[in-house]
Amino acid sequence: MTFQVTVTPSGRQFSCEADETVLSAALRAGVGLPYGCKNGACGSCKGKITSGNVVHGNHQQRALPDNEEAQGMSLFCCAKPQSDLTIEAREIAASGEFPVKKMPTRVAKLEKLSDDVMLIALQLPANERLQYRAGQYIEFMLRDGKRRSYSMANAPHLDEQITLHVRHMPGGLFTDQVFSTMKERDILRFEGPHGTFFLREDSDKPIVLLASGTGFAPIKALVEHLIYTESTRSVSLYWGGRRPADLYMGALCEEWAAKLPNFKYVPVVSAALPEDKWNGRTGFVHQAVLADFADLSAHQVYACGAPIVVESAQRDFVAQRQLPAEEFYADSFTSEADLAN
Known part of the structure; x- marks a missing residue:
C-alpha cells in the first residue's frame, strides 16, 4: 500500500x-x-x-x-x-545535490594516528569522483549485508583520496580488520555520500565546533572547507578526549590557530593521568564551551562525537545559553555497542 x-x-x-x-x-x-x-x-x-x-x-x-x-x-x-x-520537519537545502553512489575503492595508506586510531586513505577509481560536502560520511558495504559508517576527514576539494579516522573497537567486525589484517591495496566497497551534517553557508554567524574523539574527522573537513573558501567567520574549535593522546591531531589544530586570524582552538581532557603532564583545560568538553560563552543566541554550533557528548551539548546550549535549537547541527557517532543499549 x-x-x-x-x-x-x-x-x-x-x-x-x-x-x-x-x-x-x-x-x-x-x-x-x-x-x-x-x-x-x-x-x-x-x-x-x-x-x-x-x-x-x-x-x-x-x-x-x-x-x-x-x-x-x-x-x-x-x-x-x-x-x-x-x-x-526542517528541510535542508542542498542535502541531495550530489548523487549517492556505490563505488569500489583501494586502500592507499594506513597510518596509526594514535594507539587506537587509524587513518585510512582511499584511492578512488581513475574515472570516478565522489562529490560530497565537508562533514558527510560513507558506508562500507561488508559481508552479510552489514554496513559501517565513517565520516570523510578531508574537505572535498582535496579529492585525490578520501581519508577516514577509524577508532579500534575491540571485537568490532570492521575495526578489528582495520587494525589486524587490512593492508594497502586491499579493495573495499562503499556507498555515499550520506548525512546532513555540513556547513550552512547562507549565514555569517560565528561558529562553535565541538568534537569528541574521532568526531574530529568531519570537523577537520569543515575547517578545511572554511579555509578553502576563505571564510571570514569566527570559528572556535573545542576538542575533547579522555587523555591527551586522544587529541591525535592537536598539532594541526594549533597550526590553524596560529595562522588563521578568526580561529581559536581549545583542547579539553577529562581523565589525564599524572604522567600525561597535562596543564590545559580539564573536564567535559561541552562544559568548557559553557564556561567560555555566556550567550550563544547569535551562534551556530556543529557537534560531532559520542552520543552523550552531542546530547549534553544540545540540551545545555539551548537551555542555558540561548542557542536557537535550529542552529545546533550534529553527527552522533554510534557504534554497534551503542545500538545494542
Whole structure:
C-alpha cells in the first residue's frame, strides 16, 4: 500500500510505501529531511507527526523517549506509515545535490594516528569522483549485508583520496580488520555520500565546533572547507578526549590557530593521568564551551562525537545559553555497542 506524506511548513509531498521508512521515501523523492545514523540511535531525523499514524522499528529510547512519542514526535529513519501523514520537519537545502553512489575503492595508506586510531586513505577509481560536502560520511558495504559508517576527514576539494579516522573497537567486525589484517591495496566497497551534517553557508554567524574523539574527522573537513573558501567567520574549535593522546591531531589544530586570524582552538581532557603532564583545560568538553560563552543566541554550533557528548551539548546550549535549537547541527557517532543499549 502507498501513502502520501506532506511536509510542513514547505508543503512538499512524496509517496511512501507501507514497508519503507519515511526517511527512505523522502530521500528517494529528493526531499531533504535531516538525518545522521539512519538506525534510530542519533535522533537527527526527529520530527513531529501532526496527522496520521506510524509504527516505529527498533530505536534507542534516548533518541525517542516514550513521552516524546506520545506527544507525536517521530524518528523518521525507523518510522513506517500506517496512513497518509502530515509531518513537521526542517528541510535542508542542498542535502541531495550530489548523487549517492556505490563505488569500489583501494586502500592507499594506513597510518596509526594514535594507539587506537587509524587513518585510512582511499584511492578512488581513475574515472570516478565522489562529490560530497565537508562533514558527510560513507558506508562500507561488508559481508552479510552489514554496513559501517565513517565520516570523510578531508574537505572535498582535496579529492585525490578520501581519508577516514577509524577508532579500534575491540571485537568490532570492521575495526578489528582495520587494525589486524587490512593492508594497502586491499579493495573495499562503499556507498555515499550520506548525512546532513555540513556547513550552512547562507549565514555569517560565528561558529562553535565541538568534537569528541574521532568526531574530529568531519570537523577537520569543515575547517578545511572554511579555509578553502576563505571564510571570514569566527570559528572556535573545542576538542575533547579522555587523555591527551586522544587529541591525535592537536598539532594541526594549533597550526590553524596560529595562522588563521578568526580561529581559536581549545583542547579539553577529562581523565589525564599524572604522567600525561597535562596543564590545559580539564573536564567535559561541552562544559568548557559553557564556561567560555555566556550567550550563544547569535551562534551556530556543529557537534560531532559520542552520543552523550552531542546530547549534553544540545540540551545545555539551548537551555542555558540561548542557542536557537535550529542552529545546533550534529553527527552522533554510534557504534554497534551503542545500538545494542
